[in-house]
Amino acid sequence: DQQVKQNSPSLSVQEGRISILNCDYTNSMFDYFLWYKKYPAEGPTFLISISSIKDKNEDGRFTVFLNKSAKHLSLHIVPSQPGDSAVYFCAARPGNQFYFGTGTSLTVIP
């Protein structure tokens, strides 16, 4: 049973525009959420996170929004750059175990 879901397997965006990646979860016990970015042949690298006590966290071009009532989080990248092209995974944590979504492949078109 997939507790973290990313329903869009891929997304294409023009350079300079906003990229919005979405993630839904089912477990109300999740207390911490993360986004990871993965390039081919590399391990996932941490991008940004948010605690369940917040609804927004911003770091440069990256902003994560959390809607606990809807059990939904999103990652906004603005402006998008070609180097942002990668697979993005959202992850959620209750305690020590991290659950990952299936990923969204983002392509930023120059």
Next chain:
Amino acid sequence: GAGVSQTPSNKVTEKGKYVELRCDPISGHTALYWYRQSLGQGPEFLIYFQGTGAADDSGLPNDRFFAVRPEGSVSTLKIQRTERGDSAVYLCASSRDRGANVLTFGAGSRLTVL
């Protein structure tokens, strides 16, 4: 080390063979995780170590899979009697301690079972 190191980066084996995958975490990180990523899927939890002990092995799919971390640093994931369905990228991650919020991943070991 500066990052999480995994060896081998690629392993091709035949069905029924035994395989060992090694993970060298970031120096000083006490928590170590193994994940498995199959094609088109996200990383799937296998096992978590805090120090030398396996604090949570609920993700190991069956008794052919086993992992050790005898000195609280390097960990080895062992797969017996490999099956074609074991083909995946095996990712290792470490974190500073059990309360840390962020995992740092290695590049993974790609296992192909023919």
